[in-house]
Amino acid sequence: MPHPILIAPAWPYAQGPRHIGHAAGFGVPADILARYHRLAGHPVLMVSGTDEHGTPITVAADREGITPKAIADRYSRVIADDLRRLGMSYDCFTRTTTPNHQQVVQDVFRTLLDRGFITRRTTLGAFSASTGQTLPDRYIEGICPHCGHPGARGDQCETCGRQLDPTDLIEPRSRIDGQPPVFRDTEHFFLDLPRFAGRLRPWIEAQTRWRANVRSFSLNLVDELQPRAITRDIEWGVPIPLPEFEGRSDKRIYVWFDAVIGYLSASVEWAAASGDPEAWRGFWQNPDARHYYVMAKDNIVFHTIIWPSMLLGYGSGGRVGGGAGRPPLELPDDIVSSEFLTMESRKFSSSRGVGLYVGDVLDRYDPDPLRYYLCAAGPESQDTDFTWAEFVRRTNDELVATWGNLVSRTVSLAHRHFGQVPPRGEPTAADRVVEAAVAAGYERVGDLIAAAHLKAALTEAMALAAQVNQYLGEQEPWRLAASDRPRAATILNVALTCVDNLKVLLAPFLPFSSEALHQQLGHAGVLTGQPRFAEHADGDGRGHAVLTGDYAAAVGSWAWHPLAAGQPIAAPRPLFRKLDPAVVDQELERMAATGS
RNA sequence: GGCGGUAUAGCUCAGGGGUUAGAGCACUCGGCUCAUAACCGAGGUGUCCCUGGUUCGAAUCCAGGUACCGCCA
Numbered sequence: 268m269p270h271p272i273l274i275a276p277a278w279p280y281a282q283g284p285r286h287i288g289h290a291a292g293f294g295v296p297a298d299i300l301a302r303y304h305r306l307a308g309h310p311v312l313m314v315s316g317t318d319e320h321g322t323p324i325t326v327a328a329d330r331e332g333i334t335p336k337a338i339a340d341r342y343s344r345v346i347a348d349d350l351r352r353l354g355m356s357y358d359c360f361t362r363t364t365t366p367n368h369q370q371v372v373q374d375v376f377r378t379l380l381d382r383g384f385i386t387r388r389t390t391l392g393a394f395s396a397s398t399g400q401t402l403p404d405r406y407i408e409g410i411c412p413h414c415g416h417p418g419a420r421g422d423q424c425e426t427c428g429r430q431l432d433p434t435d436l437i438e439p440r441s442r443i444d445g446q447p448p449v450f451r452d453t454e455h456f457f458l459d460l461p462r463f464a465g466r467l468r469p470w471i472e473a474q475t476r477w478r479a480n481v482r483s484f485s486l487n488l489v490d491e492l493q494p495r496a497i498t499r500d501i502e503w504g505v506p507i508p509l510p511e512f513e514g515r516s517d518k519r520i521y522v523w524f525d526a527v528i529g530y531l532s533a534s535v536e537w538a539a540a541s542g543d544p545e546a547w548r549g550f551w552q553n554p555d556a557r558h559y560y561v562m563a564k565d566n567i568v569f570h571t572i573i574w575p576s577m578l579l580g581y582g583s584g585g586r587v588g589g590g591a592g593r594p595p596l597e598l599p600d601d602i603v604s605s606e607f608l609t610m611e612s613r614k615f616s617s618s619r620g621v622g623l624y625v626g627d628v629l630d631r632y633d634p635d636p637l638r639y640y641l642c643a644a645g646p647e648s649q650d651t652d653f654t655w656a657e658f659v660r661r662t663n664d665e666l667v668a669t670w671g672n673l674v675s676r677t678v679s680l681a682h683r684h685f686g687q688v689p690p691r692g693e694p695t696a697a698d699r700v701v702e703a704a705v706a707a708g709y710e711r712v713g714d715l716i717a718a719a720h721l722k723a724a725l726t727e728a729m730a731l732a733a734q735v736n737q738y739l740g741e742q743e744p745w746r747l748a749a750s751d752r753p754r755a756a757t758i759l760n761v762a763l764t765c766v767d768n769l770k771v772l773l774a775p776f777l778p779f780s781s782e783a784l785h786q787q788l789g790h791a792g793v794l795t796g797q798p799r800f801a802e803h804a805d806g807d808g809r810g811h812a813v814l815t816g817d818y819a820a821a822v823g824s825w826a827w828h829p830l831a832a833g834q835p836i837a838a839p840r841p842l843f844r845k846l847d848p849a850v851v852d853q854e855l856e857r858m859a860a861t862g863s
Numbered sequence: 864g865g866c867g868g869u870a871u872a873g874c875u876c877a878g879g880g881g882u883u884a885g886a887g888c889a890c891u892c893g894g895c896u897c898a899u900a901a902c903c904g905a906g907g908u909g910u911c912c913c914u915g916g917u918u919c920g921a922a923u924c925c926a927g928g929u930a931c932c933g934c935c936a
Binding site: 403404405420421479480483484487488491563564565567568606607609614643644645647648649650651652654656657660661663664665667668669671672673674675676677678679680683684722723726729730733736737739740741743744745746748839841842843844845 | 866867868869870874875876877886887888889895896897898899901902903904931932933934935936
C-alpha cells in the first residue's frame with residue numbers, strides 16, 4: 268500500500284564546497300532511499316537546501332571583504348551543482364535565505380513562544396571589540412588558568428582537557444582579529460528543552476527501528492537536557508519576529524534553530540511551486556507518512572532531541588500548520604545516521620587542506636563509481652577510510668568486473684547473434700532458478716533499503732549479478748548459437764530479462780548507468796529521472812534557484828517484468844570506464860600538492 | 864573531564880557462551896574464452912585490541928585498560 272515518504276537529508280553548510288564525506292553521510296544514502304521508494308510506487312518528497320546563516324559565514328565574508336549573502340550565494344550554487352552532478356534526486360533543494368524560510372521559521376518561533384516553550388534569560392556574552400559581533404566561545408583563545416597553556420580556547424583547553432568559559436581565560440583575545448573580546452550582559456531566547464523530556468523519553472524508547480547506538484545516545488541525553496539558546500548577537504540570520512526587535516539588527520535567530528526548520532519550510536516551498544500549496548500536508552500532517560532523516564553522527568542530537576522537541580511544541584501549529592483541527596506535524600520515524608569518512612587515514616579538514624570535494628571527483632570520474640564506493644565502502648556503521656587504491660579496486664574489480672561485464676557479454680551476444688531480444692522457448696529448470704532469484708531480489712533488496720541497510724542491499728543486488736554471470740558460464744550460449752539456435756535464443760532471453768531487472772534493482776544505487784542501460788535495451792521513457800535546476804519565485808519579483816526534478820514521469824517500477832522479444836539490441840557501449848591503476852599515484856600526488 | 868560508540872582475515876564488513884570463526888574483494892591454483900584480460904570453480908588466510916573475572920567452556924557476558932570516533936563544546 269503506498270504511503271507518503273519524506274526524505275530529509277541534512278542541510279550542507281554554505282561555507283565552502285562540500286567534500287565526499289558529506290556525500291557519504293547525507294547524500295548517497297538519502298538518494299538511494301528516495302529513488303527506491305519512488306520506484307516502489309510511493310509518493311516521495313525529498314527536501315533539503317543550503318544552510319546559510321551563522322558566524323562561520325560572516326567570518327568568511329569579513330575575511331574576503333564581501334557580504335555574508337555573497338558568500339552564501341557563491342557556495343550555495345557550487346554545492347547545489349555538485350549535488351546535481353552526483354544525481355541527488357531532490358524534489359526541492361532550496362536555501363535558508365529565502366523569504367519563505369524566514370516566514371516559516373518566524374511562525375515556529377512565535378508559536379513556541381506563545382505556548383511557553385521559549386523563555387528569556389540574561390547571560391554574559393563575548394563580543395568582538397572591532398565589529399561588535401558576538402564571538403562564539405571557540406573563536407576566543409587565551410592562556411589556560413589551569414595548566415598555563417597559551418592556546419586554550421574559550422570552550423576548552425585542548426592541552427589539559429578542562430572545560431572552560433571564555434571569562435576564565437587569562438589574556439583572552441579573538442582568534443579573528445586578535446583583539447581582547449568585550450564581555451557584557453545580553454538577553455537571549457532559550458528553547459525550554461527540559462519541558463519536553465517527559466514526552467521525548469517514551470517516544471525514543473518506542474523507536475525500535477533506530478540503531479541501538481542512536482537510541483541509547485539519545486536516551487542518555489534526555490535526562491540532562493538544558494534550555495538551549497536560540498538567538499545570538501549577530502546581524503546575519505532570521506530576524507526575531509517581535510515588535511520590540513523590529514528594525515534592530517543586533518539580534519538574530521541562532522543558525523541551528525532556523526536550519527532544522529528547513530525541512531518544513533522547504534516542503535512548504537515545494538508545495539507552493541507544485542501548484543498545490545496544501546500538498547506538503549500530505550507528508551507532514553499525515554500519520555501514514557514515513558519520515559527518514561539522513562545525516563552523519565555529529566548531527567544526531569538535532570534530529571532525535573531538538574527538532575522533535577520543536578515539532579512536539581509546535582503541534583498542529585500556528586499560521587503554517589493551520590492550528591486546531593489539523594493533525595500535529597509528524598515526528599521522525601527513521602534516523603539514518605552514518606559514521607565518519609576519513610581521507611587516506613586523515614580527518615577531513617578544510618582549514619588543513621585535507622579533503623576531496625565532490626565537484627573535484629566528478630570532474631575526473633563518473634558519478635556512479637563514486638556512489639558505488641560511498642555505499643559499498645562508506646561509513647554506514649563505523650568510521651571508514653577513503654583511499655584511491657580502494658576506489659580503483661572497487662570500480663574495476665566489482666563494478667566493472669561483475670555488473671559491467673555481465674551487461675557487456677549479454678548485450679554483445681544478443682546483438683551479434685540476433686540483433687534483437689531473441690524469442691524464448693520452454694524454460695529449463697536452470698532458467699527458472701535464475702529468474703526466480705532475480706525476481707525475489709525485489710523483495711529482498713527492497714526490504715533492506717527500506718530498513719536503511721544500504722550496504723547489505725547493494726551486496727544482495729550485486730550477488731544476483733554474479734549469479735547471472737554464473738548462469739551464463741554454465742549455459743554457454745556462445746557455443747549453442749550455431750548448434751542449437753533456439754536454445755541459445757532462450758538462454759539469451761533469460762539473461763537479458765535478468766539484466767533488465769537488475770537494472771531496476773541497481774537503479775537506486777547507480778542511476779546514471781541504469782538509465783543508460785535502459786536506453787541501450789531499447790526502452791522508451793526515462794527509468795528514474797535526474798535532478799535539474801529550476802527557479803522558484805520569492806514573491807517580491809525575485810527568485811532563487813532550486814534543485815528539483817520531474818520524477819513522476821519516470822517509467823521504472825520496482826517489480827519483476829518480462830522483456831519483449833523482438834526489441835532491437837544495439838552494439839554494447841561500456842556502462843563504466845575501467846580505471847587505470849596509475850590514477851592512484853596521480854591522485855596521491857595531487858593531494859600532496861594541494862594539501863598540507 | 865563527563866557521556867556514548869567502535870575495535871573480527873591485506874581491505875570492506877557479517878556473526879556471536881559450545882565441535883576446525885564467516886562473506887565479498889585481494890592472493891594462489893585450475894577451467895573457460897561470449898564479454899571492458901572480463902567470466903567460472905577450488906584453496907590458504909586470523910593471538911576475533913589488551914588484562915582480569917564469571918563459566919565445564921569466552922571472540923561472544925562482566926570489569927578495568929588502550930586506541931580511534933562523536934557529543935557535551
